[in-house]
Amino acid sequence: QKEVEQNSGPLSVPEGAIASLNCTYSDRGSQSFFWYRQYSGKSPELIMSIYSNGDKEDGRFTAQLNKASQYVSLLIRDSQPSDSATYLCASSSNTGKLIFGQGTTLQVKP
């Protein structure tokens, strides 16, 4: 069973802090990794994609990938209350379909 694992949380951070979200995957054939943000009652919104080892930065978001450790993370700098949501980690191999983790709930407290 190919799996993506995330801590369900909730992860609570104060406004302005760095939020660190983590994800591990079991399929070594996974090539592409994604972070989606999902607000309650809404559909997932793509916020980051990463394909090679290392860091990828986009504004306040940094995705990190370590294929040797089968580990993906998302850092959110200067967290805002509007960042409060469920963050879904997903992986994709050469089949095209996404395998999702259960999601981590982030709460940013003013």
Place this chain on the structure above:
Amino acid sequence: GAGVSQSPSNKVTEKGKDVELRCDPISGHTALYWYRQSLGQGLEFLIYFQGNSAPDKSGLPSDRFSAERTGGSVSTLTIQRTQQEDSAVYLCASSSTGLAEPEQYFGPGTRLTVT
């Protein structure tokens, strides 16, 4: 430009009835995916269309579920003889080429309630 659209946004049906859910992908996107998200559950892959290739149906939970994609664009997911466990949000996503540019963008979903 316009994103992925889905209709209806909500559907309430009686157990045993058939339902059809529609997805209109982003214009020019050749890959289309269906997922479902049950209450408290993660997103579960259902089916994947890529261009004119045979669809990947490996995620369909039973033979009551089927999907088609006409003209390489609009897709319809059909659930026959609905059961209460079919209640979920059905999400459609599309991507540019599926494998070379795999970022998938989701529509707003159809919330299906089977009573």
